[in-house]
Amino acid sequence: MIKLSDYILISVVTACFGLLVSFQIGHIAYVRKLTRLARRCVETGTIAPILVELEALREQEQKR
16 A cells, blocks of 8 residues: 555655756757857857847837
8 A cells, every 4th residue: 555655755756857857848948049049140140140139038028
């Protein structure tokens, strides 16, 4: 028979695993965005794509 402590342990491990997976997915999305931005900078030879992204972020923050 499974004890209550076993259920609690399984719940904690599952919650921790879920948090790790969600952080990893977020990190992968962030790195992909940065890679895309860096590639655009290299292709154009300027930092204009970075400045465009910064301006877009500022506009989003002002709308909040």
